[in-house]
């Protein structure tokens with residue numbers, strides 16, 4: 001009897017074990033045991049949870065409102081509705097209020113306006129900078145977004161904004177938020193709270209008939225598509241749009257957390273650092289299941305092996321699949337073999353007819369031999385010519401270029417290789433009439449290639465020893481750049497005794513000519529000077545930061561800034577430029593540059609940094625302000641070097657005496673002074689005291705827009721307005737007319753006009 005009983009118990013245990021194994025097939029539970037794992041149809045994965053003991057810690061608690069239809073998941077202080085939890089990405093999708101600003105026909109605000117919706121988060125939750133956009137919709141509004149960052153100080157404030165002004169929405173491209181009726185801008189990462197403010201220039205009175213309301217909001221990228229016909233009504237009805245929130249487990253990197261007792265990533269999972277773009281130290285971490293595993297990395301045994309063999313179509317087409325932890329392998333059928341120990345591929349059958357193969361091989365070999373001998377004979381003569389060209393190719397640095405391209409994986413597909421004959425024809429055999437300009441190293445000719453395209457051809461003077469390298473350097477630098485304010489390299493030619501470079505032809509000469517040879521053309525107006533300065537600064541900032549490897553121009557001066565018909569600045573002459581590898585912030589080089597523009601610190605230390613370009617650009621600014629050349633021995637001793645004379649004039653408060661009287665007037669004197677102060681900062685002797693090129697570009701662009709759009713001076717009661725109006729010395733601005741991004745900066749008169757503003761407020765104003 002007792003024996004019988006024991007067997008029954010055994011059977012029971014086996015049955016339970018089998019049942020447990022079968023249960024393993026169902027998707028792994030996402031919540032802690034005895035905790036609700038969903039609300040409505042939203043799965044609630046741990047570390048989030050509903051109810052006591054079900055969530056990791058304060059901030060991860062959710063509430064399910066079962067009475068709502070459908071049930072809603074509440075988060076935070078209960079004001080947020082969660083619509084998705086992305087466990088593997090450490091993201092939370094919540095609904096956020098949008099800002100409304102509505103007017104009646106008389107220009108009075110109506111009751112359904114709703115302004116200043118705010119997002120307030122507690123650490124470790126932040127508004128995602130990569131997955132959200134700030135968007136404003138309407139035809140007569142400006143919208144700004146103000147946010148605070150956690151790190152390194154709670155008070156770090158960031159303001160960004162955009163403006164749209166349009167007469168009508170007829171010309172809007174469907175689906176595009178490109179500046180007419182809709183503008184958008186990026187927001188930085190790591191913001192812990194934010195407010196949206198919306199206001200109007202003329203209370204929508206001019207556009208009321210078809211646009212009584214404007215809207216502004218932070219929204220998950222891709223979740224709002226602007227449609228001029230339907231968007232306004234939709235926004236009026238929805239009131240909320242999804243926003244992505246980043247979360248992390250602890251404030252600290254993986255390396256720190258892995259040693260601590262509260263480490264949250266369980267077996268078969270890995271740790272991911274949560275980083276923000278403005279600091280290198282991670283601000284927290286989250287967990288992911290290892291490749292080949294799925295489930296919840298925060299639960300013990302949460303990450304379960306994926307049984308790849310159970311997939312609807314087995315990964316081993318012609319074999320037997322064997323699952324293993326974190327992967328699988330294939331036992332291939334006869335006639336198939338394993339590739340990468342994964343898929344089964346057909347074995348190529350070995351031919352049995354060996355004698356036939358040998359005889360065929362022999363006859364083919366013989367045929368090839370005959371062709372080879374004949375070809376060698378014919379090729380002898382040709383090769384002698386080719387060798388000469390090859391010699392030039394080598395001497396001219398073609399090899400250096402090839403090596404560089406090979407080691408950097410780059411390509412110069414955009415650069416056309418011209419033959420010597422083509423360029424000779426293009427320039428009428430380098431006729432003196434075609435000379436555009438002459439410098440120390442090279443002569444520049446005007447030419448026509450492909451029978452129609454006007455180009456500028458740079459021909460070095462024979463005999464300067466290091467110049468081949470300089471030319472190759474210029475090709476390498478320019479082939480990596482595509483910027484509207486950098487002169488385009490169209491092609492090159494190595495086959496001649498000296499290498500030739502072919503550029504786009506810039507019609508209007510150099511900035512030097514326009515500023516100093518007043519007889520030659522119009523003296524430039526202040527607006528044009530500011531535009532040129534701003535574009536040049538933009539191009540240099542781009543070289544310093546936007547390219548894969550920072551590029552230092554090293555020879556910024558007015559003769560290297562070309563102007564086209566529209567007075568668009570084009571930075572040229574990259575013969576001296578250098579890449580700075582990302583792991584280095586400075587480079588020791590032979591001092592090179594132009595006297596009068598040369599960074600004194602670089603001159604003494606030989607340490608090349610981006611700040612050397614900032615100094616040279618400061619000199620260009622001083623030249624634009626004063627219309628005096630950088631260095632002139634015709635001037636009295638203390639005025640000889642413009643840079644130091646300019647700085648001392650500002651310090652002695654007699655700036656006004658050296659400004660070009662032709663360009664200054666009552667309206668622009670304030671901007672002129674601001675630019676002068678900026679120039680002075682660029683000319684600081686200590687390079688670390690100079691602003692970065694990016695800051696300079698932002699400030700100049702800001703001043704330009706300010707000069708063009710004096711801000712509406714409303715009694716809005718919003719503290720930030722004063723920053724928008726006030727002294728840009730304490731704030732940097734980036735404005736981007738056209739709304740789309742890196743687009744153009746020309747204001748058109750087709751009845752619309754929009755811009756984006758970003759201002760970065762330094763916390764301690766230490767610069």
Ligand SMILES: *[C@@H]1O[C@H](CO)[C@@H](O)[C@H](O)[C@H]1NC(C)=O
Pocket residue numbers: 041042070
């Ligand atoms: C969840 O519920 C909503 C509303 O009931 C429905 O629209 C949605 O399709 C559901 N999602 C899933 C994944 O079932």
Ligand SMILES: *[C@@H]1O[C@H](CO)[C@@H](O)[C@H](O)[C@H]1NC(C)=O
Pocket residue numbers: 065066067068069
């Ligand atoms: C739950 O939803 C219902 C219906 O929308 C609402 O009346 C109630 O106030 C909500 N409860 C909570 C706690 O938010």
Ligand SMILES: *[C@@H]1O[C@H](CO)[C@@H](O)[C@H](O)[C@H]1NC(C)=O
Pocket residue numbers: 058059061062063074075076077078
């Ligand atoms: C989460 O817990 C905090 C503190 O106990 C509480 O104030 C908050 O309302 C809770 N949130 C939700 C959505 O239940």
Ligand SMILES: *[C@@H]1O[C@H](CO)[C@@H](O)[C@H](O)[C@H]1NC(C)=O
Pocket residue numbers: 079080095096097117118119
């Ligand atoms: C959105 O607006 C409603 C009503 O004004 C308010 O109750 C709610 O707290 C707001 N939500 C958030 C996330 O601020």
Ligand SMILES: *[C@@H]1O[C@H](CO)[C@@H](O)[C@H](O)[C@H]1NC(C)=O
Pocket residue numbers: 106107108
């Ligand atoms: C707002 O409306 C009132 C009466 O409805 C009117 O007196 C007032 O002038 C209006 N204000 C503006 C700015 O139009």
Ligand SMILES: *[C@@H]1O[C@H](CO)[C@@H](O)[C@H](O)[C@H]1NC(C)=O
Pocket residue numbers: 118119120148154155193194195
């Ligand atoms: C955001 O945080 C800052 C700094 O803690 C605080 O001064 C500000 O009032 C907060 N703003 C909102 C809208 O909560």
Ligand SMILES: *[C@@H]1O[C@H](CO)[C@@H](O)[C@H](O)[C@H]1NC(C)=O
Pocket residue numbers: 174175227
């Ligand atoms: C704009 O796009 C929407 C959705 O893609 C479409 O329904 C509508 O017909 C389009 N309107 C025009 C004018 O093309």
Ligand SMILES: *[C@@H]1O[C@H](CO)[C@@H](O)[C@H](O)[C@H]1NC(C)=O
Pocket residue numbers: 102112212213233236237
């Ligand atoms: C917005 O919607 C409300 C009702 O939800 C309506 O009364 C109002 O007229 C609408 N406003 C506009 C500008 O469409």
Ligand SMILES: *[C@@H]1O[C@H](CO)[C@@H](O)[C@H](O)[C@H]1NC(C)=O
Pocket residue numbers: 253254255271272273280281282
């Ligand atoms: C996380 O960041 C720390 C500190 O920067 C670093 O040491 C560690 O290797 C990183 N870990 C991972 C998994 O990226």
Ligand SMILES: *[C@@H]1O[C@H](CO)[C@@H](O)[C@H](O)[C@H]1NC(C)=O
Pocket residue numbers: 255256259
């Ligand atoms: C973590 O602990 C190991 C040994 O327990 C130690 O070697 C390592 O330096 C510690 N790492 C950190 C970041 O504290």
Ligand SMILES: *[C@@H]1O[C@H](CO)[C@@H](O)[C@H](O)[C@H]1NC(C)=O
Pocket residue numbers: 267268304305325326
């Ligand atoms: C990782 O997963 C494998 C397969 O599911 C399992 O056998 C192993 O025990 C897991 N590792 C740990 C440390 O739990």
